[in-house]
Amino acid sequence: MNRNEAAARAKGEARERSNQVFFGCTIDDHRFERHFTGTDALKNFEQPLNERIRACLRLEYLFDRFELHLADESAEGSLCAILILIEATDVLGRIDVKRELIKELERQQAKLLHVAHTPQVNAEILNQVLDQQAQLLDQLLRMSTQPGTHLKKHELLNAIRQRASIPGALCAFDLAALHHWLAQPYSERREDFVEWLEPLATIRRANELVIDLIRKSVAPEPRTAEDGFFQLNLDLGTPYQLVRVLLDDNSNVYPEISASKHRVIVRFMRLDRRTGHPYQVNHDVAFELALCQL
Incomplete structure (x- = not known):
């Protein structure tokens, strides 16, 4: 076997291993089960190679942190959740995330359809992914406004955004309305969070699917x-x-x-x-x- 034949064979074997890992995973609540080779306990560091994936990773990071603080019933936990939600809104405002997710979902969908009849592909898992992609694309295309617009119209959130960049400017004498809201029962604060987050649900699910598919690609x-x-x-x-x-x-x-x-x-x-x-x-x-x- 010459050098070119050996390289081609190695590349083919790597692609086959990649497909087996990717299509052999399981899907649960729009997220693939995360697993790594060799050991279950690994530190994971990632570097995006384009602006689209950079924005997707930042949104994932912010949504994950939001959920962590949302579970904290203290006033401090709710304040942290608000600040993270405002950060997510800023990310959504810097790039047309809806358009970029639509492009990426369509591109990934075309790739998956291309390998649909490959022998090592798990057809059941693939069909689940394609169904999710189709549903999310339909929901994104039917969105009439840019994601996060509703949060920019909320007076309290806008006041917090304006003061947050000033050191110590979220104290009670600077923003009494915020501290009044933080003093409300956790059940009421959580209702507000659910209302604020609901219009972003499709963006979040699409973002999770896009990133997980890329991570599982090899x-x-x-x-x-x-x-x-x-x-x-x-x-x-x-x-x-x-x-x-x-x-x-x-x-x-x-x-x-x-x-x-x-x-x-x-x-x-x-x-x-x-x-x-x-x-x-x-x-x-x-x-x-x-x-x-x-």
């Missing part, structure tokens, strides 16, 4: 960073969307990831807790790498 592979440094040249013909670096929880390092259409560079760093100064380690680091594209 299986992470073991790699080694010699003296804490790793570099990989990329295939210019492959539209990569997301770089994922996974570390065992026992590792006392973190990756600094830089990526372009030409290469991925990962430097493993350690943080001096006393000074906060990061420095690159000088020993080999074992990790897992996934270059995601769908």
Whole structure:
């Protein structure tokens, strides 16, 4: 077997493993069951490779934090939830998220239909995903306003947004209306949160599906960073969307990831807790790498 044949065979085997991992997962409440290779306890670091995925990851991060603080019945928990909701609204205002999600869902849908008759594809799982995509696309296309518009019309939320950037400006003498609202029973505060979040439900579900499909598009592979440094040249013909670096929880390092259409560079760093100064380690680091594209 010559070098070209070996490379083609290796690429085909990698694609087959990727399809088996992706289509072998389970779906639960619009989210795939998260699992990694090798070990169940891994630190996960991600680097988006375009603006669309960058916005999707930021929204996912904010919605997850919102749910965490929403479960906190204290006034402080509700204040944190409001501030995160305002952040999410700002993200929605910087990029036409609805349009970008529609484009990404349509693109992913076309990709999945293209591999629908591949032997290793789990047809039942694939059909569930395609049904979700179709439903979400229909809901997004029927949305008459840009997501988050209703929150920008809320006077209390606007007042909080204006004051939040000023240090200490959310105290009682600056914003009495906020502290009056925070003093209401948790049941009433939660009702308001549900009302504020409901118009964003479709955006959130679509965002979760898009990101989870990309994450599951390839299986992470073991790699080694010699003296804490790793570099990989990329295939210019492959539209990569997301770089994922996974570390065992026992590792006392973190990756600094830089990526372009030409290469991925990962430097493993350690943080001096006393000074906060990061420095690159000088020993080999074992990790897992996934270059995601769908």
